[in-house]
Amino acid sequence: MMKILVTGGAGFIGSNFIQYALEAHSDYAIINFDKLTYAGNLENLKECESSERYSFIKGDIGDRKLLEGIEFDGIINFAAESHVDRSILDAQPFLETNIMGTYNLLEVARQRGCTFLHVSTDEVYGSTEKEPFSEDSPLMPNSPYAASKASSDMLVRSYMETHNLKAMITRCSNNYGPYQFPEKLIPLVVLNGLNDKPIPVYGDGMNVRDWIYVVDHCRAVDAVFQKGSVGEIYNIGSRNECPNIDIVTIILRKVADKRGLDEESLLKLITYVEDRKGHDRGYAIDPGKIEESLGWKPEMDFYQGIEKTIEWYIAHEEWWQRILTREYMRYYDVQYGERLKG
Ligand code: NAD
Ligand code: DAU
Numbered sequence: 001m002m003k004i005l006v007t008g009g010a011g012f013i014g015s016n017f018i019q020y021a022l023e024a025h026s027d028y029a030i031i032n033f034d035k036l037t038y039a040g041n042l043e044n045l046k047e048c049e050s051s052e053r054y055s056f057i058k059g060d061i062g063d064r065k066l067l068e069g070i071e072f073d074g075i076i077n078f079a080a081e082s083h084v085d086r087s088i089l090d091a092q093p094f095l096e097t098n099i100m101g102t103y104n105l106l107e108v109a110r111q112r113g114c115t116f117l118h119v120s121t122d123e124v125y126g127s128t129e130k131e132p133f134s135e136d137s138p139l140m141p142n143s144p145y146a147a148s149k150a151s152s153d154m155l156v157r158s159y160m161e162t163h164n165l166k167a168m169i170t171r172c173s174n175n176y177g178p179y180q181f182p183e184k185l186i187p188l189v190v191l192n193g194l195n196d197k198p199i200p201v202y203g204d205g206m207n208v209r210d211w212i213y214v215v216d217h218c219r220a221v222d223a224v225f226q227k228g229s230v231g232e233i234y235n236i237g238s239r240n241e242c243p244n245i246d247i248v249t250i251i252l253r254k255v256a257d258k259r260g261l262d263e264e265s266l267l268k269l270i271t272y273v274e275d276r277k278g279h280d281r282g283y284a285i286d287p288g289k290i291e292e293s294l295g296w297k298p299e300m301d302f303y304q305g306i307e308k309t310i311e312w313y314i315a316h317e318e319w320w321q322r323i324l325t326r327e328y329m330r331y332y333d334v335q336y337g338e339r340l341k342g
Contacts (some may be wrong), residue, residue, distance in 0.1 A: 001052070003029045004225075005072040007061050007105065008079030010034040012180045013119070015044035017078065017218040022051055024222065029053040032321075035060045035097075038327060040083065043319060044179045051119060061101035067108045067247040074235075075113040076225060077105055083183050084123070084145045090279050091144035098148035099155070106159045109167070116156070117225050120211070122169060122235065123149040129281035134286050135171075135233045142278045160231050168228045170221055171284045172236040176305065177214030178312040182323055183331070185209075187308075189248050189323055190313045191320060193255035193266050198334050203275035205245030212238040213300035223296045234309035236284025238298035245270075250303075254310050273339035 004021075008014040009045065010031030021028050030048075034040045036058055048054040059066045061079045081094045081100060102118065109116040117149030125133040139154075141147040159165040176186040192199050220236040228234060252266040259266075290296050300308075313320060 001027055001029045002263050003031065003072045004072070005031050005033055005070065005075045007033045007075065008040070009056075010036060010040035010044060011078060011082070011173055011218060012039070012177075013214055014078035015041075015179050016172065016177065016214045017055065017076070017221060017296065020215055021222055022048055022053055022220040026060060031070060032056045033059055033061070033067075034079065037081070039181050041179070041323075043068065043322075050173045061097065062104050064104050067105070068111075072112075073113065073119070074225070075105060075109055075116045076119065076221065077102065078119045080149070081145065083181075084143045086184070086331075087143055087145035087148070089334065091148070094144055094148040098145075099151045100228075102152035103155055106155060106165065106167075109166055110163050110196045112160060114166070114298075115225070115230075115304055116165060117221065117228075118152065118156045118167060119221060119278050120153050120171045121146070121149050122171050122173045122237065122283050122285050123152055123280065125283075126340055127282055128284055129282045132210075132237075132269060132284035132286040133171075133235060135235055135289055142280055160224075168224055168230065168232045169233045169234055170224055170299075171233065171285075172209035172217050172220070173212050173283055175214045175217050176211055177309050178316075179319075180214070180316065182320055182328070186245065186247070186251065187313065187320075189251045190255060191324075192269065193252050194259070194314070196236055196266075196269065198270045198271040198340055199248060199252070200271055200273045200339060201245060201248060202273060203279060205248070205272065206243045207279060208241050208243050208284070209247070210237050210239070210241045210283050210285050211247070211302060212236065212240065212298060213302075213305040216298040216300055219299075220296050223290070223294045227294050229293075234290040234294070235285045235287055236290060237287045237300075238287075239287070241284050242283070250306060254307060258310065258314060260318070271340060273336070
C-alpha cells in the first residue's frame with residue numbers, strides 16, 4: 001500500500017483528487033491533512049469516510065511536530081490560501097501558509113527522503129495575451145497570491161538542487177467543477193444566477209482565463225505523481241481560453257434554461273464593476289510537455305463540464321446554503337458591497 005499525505009484535501013481540488021485517487025488505485029491509502037480554514041469542508045469527502053484507505057487529520061502544514069508523527073511515503077501538497085481577491089485584502093495568511101507552510105513540508109520531506117509533489121498554478125507566470133505559458137516562461141507573479149505561490153515554487157526548486165529532494169511541480173490553469181467554494185467566478189455566477197442576484201464582472205469582462213475540468217487536473221496530478229521525472233515542472237491545461245464575459249453569458253443561458261426562464265431575465269443581472277487591482281489580462285497554458293511525456297490528455301468537453309457543474313450545484317443546494325453563512329456574506333459585502341452600488 002502506498003501511503004500518501006494529501007495536504008489541503010478538504011478543499012475544492014484536494015477533495016476531488018482524493019475521491020478520484022481512492023477509486024482509481026486500490027493500492028493507495030490517503031491521509032487527508034487539512035487545517036479546515038473557511039475553504040476546507042469535510043462534507044466534500046462524505047463518500048470516502050467509509051473507506052479503510054482514507055483517514056483525516058486536522059492540522060496546519062506549518063505544524064512540524066504534528067507532521068513528524070505521521071507515517072507516509074509521499075506528499076501531494078494542495079494546501080494553500082487560494083483566492084486572489086482575498087490576497088489583495090490581506091496577504092498575511094498567504095505568506096504564512098503558501099510560503100512558510102510549504103517550507104515546513106519540504107523540511108519534513110527532506111528528513112524522510114520521500115517524494116514531494118507541489119501543486120502550483122499558472123498565475124506564477126503573470127499575464128499573457130499572445131503566447132501560451134511554457135514551463136520555461138519567466139516567473140512574473142502579479143498578485144500577492146501569485147507571488148506566494150511563485151515563492152513556494154522557488155523553495156521547492158532550491159530543495160531539489162540543494163538537498164536532492166525528489167520533488168516535482170505542477171502548474172495548472174483555472175479549474176471548475178463540483179465542490180468549488182462560491183467565492184470563485186464560476187460557482188459565483190451559477191449561485192447568483194439561481195438566486196437572481198447581480199453578477200459582478202470585473203473591468204470590461206475581457207480578461208481571459210484558460211478553463212479545465214477539475215477531474216482532468218486530478219488525473220494529471222496523479223500521472224505526475226506516478227510517472228513524472230524528479231526535478232521536472234509540468235504545465236496542466238486544456239487549451240480552453242475564454243473571456244470572462246463569454247463564460248458568464250454561457251452559464252447564465254444554461255441556468256435560465258434549467259429554471260425555465262427566458263435568457264434575458266438572467267443576462268440583465270450582469271453588472272460591470274470596478275476592476276480587480278493588478279488584474280492579469282490573460283492566462284493560457286501549453287500542456288504539450290505532460291501530454292507528450294506522460295500521455296495525459298484532458299477528457300472533459302467544456303460545454304459538458306459546465307452543464308455537469310451547474311447540475312451539481314442545483315442538486316447540492318444544502319452544501320452551498322451552509323456556506324452562504326454570515327462569515328461568507330461578511331466577505332461578500334466587503335468584496336462587492338461598494339462595487340455593486342456603482
Ligand atoms: P481551496 O481554497 O478550495 O482549498 C484549500 C484547502 O487548503 C482548504 O481545504 C484549506 O482548509 C486547506 N488549507 C489552507 N491552509 C492550510 C494550512 N495552513 N494547513 C493545512 N491546510 C490548509 O483551494 P483549491 O482551489 O482547491 O486549490 C488547491 C491548490 O491548487 C492550491 O495550492 C492552489 O494554489 C492550486 N491551484 C488551484 C487552481 C484553481 O483554479 N482553483 C488552479 C491551479 C492551482
Ligand atoms: O489560474 C489558476 C488560478 O485560478 C488559481 O491559481 C487560483 O487559486 C484560482 O482562484 C483561479 O484564480 P483567478 O483569479 O483566475 O480565479 P477567479 O475565479 O477569482 O476569477 C476568474 C476571473 O473572473 C478573473 O479574471 C477575475 C474575474 N472575476 C472573478 C470574480 C470572483 C470577476 O469578473 N468577477 C468576480 O466576482
